[in-house]
Amino acid sequence: MTKKPLRSQAWFGGSSKDAIMHRSWMKNQGLTADSFDGRPVIGICNTWSELTPCNAHLRGLADRVKRGVLEAGGLPLEFPTMSLGESNLRPTAMLYRNLASMDVEESIRGNPVDGVVLLVGCDKTTPALVMGAASCDLPTIVLSGGPMLNGRVRGEAVGSGTSIWRYSEDVKAGRMTLADFMGAESGMSRSAGSCNTMGTASTMASMVEALGIALPENAALPAVDARRFALAQVTGRRIVDMVKDDMRLSSLLVPAAFRNAIRVNGAIGGSTNAVLHLIAIVGRIGVELGLDDWDEFGRGVPTIVDLQPSGRFLMEEFCYAGGVPVVMRALAEHGLLERDAPSVTGRTAWENVAEAENFGPEVIRSFTDPLTPEGGIAVLRGNLAPNGAVIKPSAATPALMQHRGRAVVFDTIGEYKRRILDPDLDIDADSVMVLRNCGPRGYPGMAEVGNMGLPPKLLAQGVTDMVRISDARMSGTAYGTVVLHVAPEAAAGGPLALVREGDMIELDVAGRRLVLDVSEDELAIRRAAWVPATPAPSGYESLYVRHVLQADQGADFDFLLGCRGAAVPLNSH
Ligand code: FES
DSSP states (O other): OOSSOOTTHHHHSSSSHHHHHHHHHHGGGTOOGGGGSSOOEEEEEEOOOTTSGGGTTHHHHHHHHHHHHHHTTOEEEEEEOOOOOTTTOSSOGGGGHHHHHHHHHHHHHHSOOSEEEEEEOSTTHHHHHHHHHHHHOOSEEEEEOOBOOOEEETTEEEOTTHHHHHHHHHHHTTSSOHHHHHHHHHHHSOSSSBOSSSSHHHHHHHHHHHTTSBOTTTTTSOTTOHHHHHHHHHHHHHHHHHHHTTOOHHHHSOHHHHHHHHHHHHHHTOOTHHHHHHHHHHHHHTOOOOHHHHHHHHTTOOBOBOBTTTSSBOHHHHHHHTHHHHHHHHHHHTTOSOTTOOOTTSSOHHHHHTTOOOSOTTTBOOTTSOSBSSOSOEEEEETTEEEEEEEOGGGSOGGGSEEEEEEEEESSHHHHHHHTTOTTOOOOTTOEEEEOSOSTTTTTSOOSOOSOOOOHHHHHTTOOOOEEEESSOOOTTOOSSEEBOOSSOGGGTOGGGGOOTTOEEEEETTTTEEEEOSOHHHHHHHHHHOOOOOOOSSHHHHHHHHHBOOGGGTTOBGGGOSOOOSOOOOOOO
């Protein structure tokens, strides 16, 4: 029983010329007359694409969602949206996250839907769709595509992305042959689904589950597991009930939900990209939550999930261990879960996970024997990052978390690639590698290049990690003592632009400090001489550079902040 007239009836209800026209055209798909009798119309927003391999199986999941919608008495209508494939899309999928969110927002608002299922998978597809839907604020539920099965090469489990970084360095250091590296290609990605590490896709699938906008177990069930198809069907049923209850995103995306997500991110050793994406979602829904909240609420949360890139296992084992519900229950039992946070199930966060059992204590470890005692994301500040920078301590080398070293500066990623191979490059294991002009405006799009590979000559000496600092992002599958998201970025005139080769830089993760040891007078001289780059004169890149916000504000567009609602003026043709 609906509580108020459904939004879709503004298109399909009644006997006006417009209503007849709307129904008539839809009937060319063979829809029956009673399809428009006032039942909830559910849009299934699908990021399926064969160019986004991680999402290439989503048509099958959409069919199961439709089955669930029909069972619950709704009318499912699938529609495509821009798909962002991390592995193929150049120059970086992040350049298009905001564009995809605009596509989603306008597609939802402009069409006769009462509720929406967001079918997501590869990294940026999740935040892009949630951001767009949040700006409309209809009843909405997320369904992730699920991770790939474990990779397996030469008898070993192999993680998406993480193993590529490792093998690449092994080849440079002479520990692996190029032929073996190339041989690993097929065995790494052996089923449908997204990256099987706790990279950005798995992190964001965990985030939507922790936020309460996806059903429990959404994150970890493998893409090919029969239970994911059942989950899709239940998701379809559930969205119909959510429409009947008018359960909108704004009633779910409350501050407690975000605080829970931040803590879950710490416990799972989640990607630094989650910081940007959740801040961007917060900006759409209008909740007060910023960069420093990541430090405040993530502090004291140990990383208990032993998954690559921070740890050993992969998403398949995380699923068998019990997945995100086990993590949330463990957080609750240590006073780190806001139990009353709402969720799409209609139950609280605690009610969803109270019965969760840990079937893999090696994979989801205890608070007394965590993977890393201090998980979460550390937010650094100082004269090198006045508006903040982030580091993922669980992926860093403990001995480097307090470090002072001489800067080796790369102005662009192209310059880095040219110089890093030079055997005469003046660099040693104590140097601090600085990469700039790779932030939101500088790249543009804030590429995942912050985890610069180490110089081959140092790899050959057995060096495995160095302090690296940039205004870029890092793949969620990567690791190292890598300071990211420095704000303001160099291209916006941030202090990163003023660093010179040989300057001393101090990193103090425990003290949350990132300091360039150069006097203010000297910095003022350098600042006066700094010349900003000329942005692209036209096209999407021009729009992006003029409107993108800095990393500490989620790198959304300034004109997209806020919730504009789902109301649309009726047309009159
Ligand atoms: Fe798509 Fe990793 S490349 S999830």
